[in-house]
Amino acid sequence: MERATRYSKKREAILNVIRATDIHPSAEWVYQKLKPDHPDLSLGTVYRNLALFQRQGMIQSVGVVNGQERFDGVTAPHSHFVCRRCGAVMDLHRTKLDVGLDHRVEEEYGLSVERHELIFYGCCQDCLGKAEAHKI
Amino acid sequence: MERATRYSKKREAILNVIRATDIHPSAEWVYQKLKPDHPDLSLGTVYRNLALFQRQGMIQSVGVVNGQERFDGVTAPHSHFVCRRCGAVMDLHRTKLDVGLDHRVEEEYGLSVERHELIFYGCCQDCLGKAEAHKI
């Protein structure tokens, strides 16, 4: 059983920052974002709370991009796109996956499936534009 | 342009090891597997060659599981299952994804899509069994 959690101003702030952005931030990004308003915040606290939020199911990991784990405050199922050039992670809310897919995989392979991730890799619009500009 | 690559006994061995298994090994696993036959192999060489194989498109990363990057010698599109308990990564060859998906995402979002990954997370059969045995 997870021990009781008390209120904490910094914990609240960390969750708010994650929920207020759609860039799927890393721990470091959250830390930098909060530093101005919480000068005494430490990176360890960010990591500890990210881990807590994950255990509680309030946020999810989108995976590791360029060595840094990226998080998503939206836990409803949706797909992601990862730019291999700049590391941007974006939501693809319009790309729906079959709702029964998890269950079908369970049946077919005899596994217990909790969730799935559909991730597209490529080059984002920004980077495509920059690459183009560079060539000219 | 990638500089020319010469033959190397160890490089060949590394690729063979990856191609001979379906466990989606980590660098460390490849290293340990080769150590008996190549006592003077170094982990750095494994990393360097894994990076090379990736650039050449001979292997692909399946992502980072429990802190370690995992690789797949099969580059043809297929889905994966990751056990959150033991970290096992397995192929789901029977779970096909729409072939035109990449292209449709490109059109819909104005991105350049190279490939996608569909990964299921849950508990594998082995771990389900162990959990069951533990309860009794």
Add this chain to the structure above:
DNA sequence: ATGACTGCAAAGACTTTGCATCTTT
């Protein structure tokens, strides 16, 4: 007061890299 939360800094884990040496061509 109790026990959770945090800052700080050290430790850990994985990966990358510089350099001298060995191999391939």
Add this chain to the structure above:
DNA sequence: AAAGATGCAAAGTCTTTGCAGTCAT
């Protein structure tokens, strides 16, 4: 001989953790 490949070990990144002090209940 020239240039790539490797071993070794140091360095680099990101993340976790121990401990003493602080804060919520």
